[in-house]
Amino acid sequence: MIYTVTLNPAIDKTLKIDDFKVDQVNRVKDYREDAGGKGINVTKMIHKLKGDSIAVMITGGDIGHRLTSLLDDENISYKAIKTPGQTRINIKVVDHNNHTFTDINEKGPIVDSKTLETLDAYLINHLSEKDILVLAGSLPQGVPKDIYKHWCELGKEKGAKVILDADRDVLELGIKGLPWIIKPNQNELEMYFGKKFDNDQDMILKAHELVDMGIYAVVISQGEKGCLVVCKDGTAKIDALKLKVVSTVGAGDSMVAGIAFGIDEVMKNNETLDFARFMDIMRLGVASSSASIEEEGTHMGSLTRVNELYQEITVNIMENMTK
Numbered sequence: 001m002i003y004t005v006t007l008n009p010a011i012d013k014t015l016k017i018d019d020f021k022v023d024q025v026n027r028v029k030d031y032r033e034d035a036g037g038k039g040i041n042v043t044k045m046i047h048k049l050k051g052d053s054i055a056v057m058i059t060g061g062d063i064g065h066r067l068t069s070l071l072d073d074e075n076i077s078y079k080a081i082k083t084p085g086q087t088r089i090n091i092k093v094v095d096h097n098n099h100t101f102t103d104i105n106e107k108g109p110i111v112d113s114k115t116l117e118t119l120d121a122y123l124i125n126h127l128s129e130k131d132i133l134v135l136a137g138s139l140p141q142g143v144p145k146d147i148y149k150h151w152c153e154l155g156k157e158k159g160a161k162v163i164l165d166a167d168r169d170v171l172e173l174g175i176k177g178l179p180w181i182i183k184p185n186q187n188e189l190e191m192y193f194g195k196k197f198d199n200d201q202d203m204i205l206k207a208h209e210l211v212d213m214g215i216y217a218v219v220i221s222q223g224e225k226g227c228l229v230v231c232k233d234g235t236a237k238i239d240a241l242k243l244k245v246v247s248t249v250g251a252g253d254s255m256v257a258g259i260a261f262g263i264d265e266v267m268k269n270n271e272t273l274d275f276a277r278f279m280d281i282m283r284l285g286v287a288s289s290s291a292s293i294e295e296e297g298t299h300m301g302s303l304t305r306v307n308e309l310y311q312e313i314t315v316n317i318m319e320n321m322t323k
């Protein structure tokens, strides 16, 4: 089973605005609402891939109720742990004239320790060595910044494989728990190392420091430039496909979903996860993100489209990229 954790889920309200401008009245051409939050998006994409995933999340108030109804409509499996506060609404402004995608994310509710303890107990009772645990997204107020570190350690104790997708101090502390895979985007990795990278080579060398610490793979997504994969057995670059981009929101989450799904298949079939097999899984990750950016809002790409795009993706192995 692939458990995703979303401590700070949201309803994503995507507003289509042509020529969006700050400091002016903007008129909305069209809008849509999706169940959002990084872990939830991962579970939504795994559902499209016909994999097994449960979105574990904290929800509250009317908006939390609307969120679970949206998930029910799509037959997504979830475990909602209730908090007294209100789930957030995140605004996504899509301007197709200027090709801009602007996120305005709320802070989320204040979550008390009792709610967190319930979630913790759920993970303790459910995780086993057959599972994958995906920890993704920001933390709502009241949650200790090192919670992902704690769950990385719990996952390892239970024999589960942990994938972490977070940013800033939450990523920094989470890394201390040595997750199995991390998927920062380039900007998040630059913030982690406190420096801008003007070429892939420098970034790969720094990412190897994380691999040397014991992380199996560092997957660095680079938007329209594709992604870099750095792991002990090798390094690769996968170029992004040239596509008609409808919404990039959740592209990274779809990539994480493809990776988690691929690894789950390897585990279920008792296959060996060597570098070549991992690169195949990465192709699925890129195909999943590519199929999702062709969709409106935080709607995920279809399995048919993922399979078509998978055929078009090439992995470029980079030799001599370790120290």
Ligand SMILES: Nc1ncnc2c1ncn2[C@@H]1O[C@H](COP(=O)(O)OP(=O)(O)OP(=O)(O)O)[C@@H](O)[C@H]1O
Residues within 6 Å of the ligand: 184, 185, 186, 221, 222, 223, 224, 225, 226, 227, 239, 240, 241, 242, 243, 245, 248, 249, 250, 251, 252, 253, 254, 255, 286, 289, 290, 293
């Ligand atoms: N404009 C684009 N054109 C083609 N492919 C894209 C584009 N944007 C993203 N992708 C694909 O999606 C993958 C993940 O995108 P990105 O690096 O933007 O993730 P992210 O920043 O984590 O996104 P988010 O936080 O919105 O989920 C990229 O590696 C690439 O394969």
Ligand SMILES: O=P(O)(O)OC[C@@]1(O)O[C@H](CO)[C@@H](O)[C@@H]1O
Residues within 6 Å of the ligand: 008, 010, 012, 035, 036, 037, 038, 041, 090, 103, 105, 136, 137, 138, 139, 249, 250, 251, 252, 253, 298
């Ligand atoms: O505020 P966070 O938790 O960092 O990100 C939340 C979010 O922007 O991430 C998803 C896209 O990756 C959206 O569905 C959601 O609104």
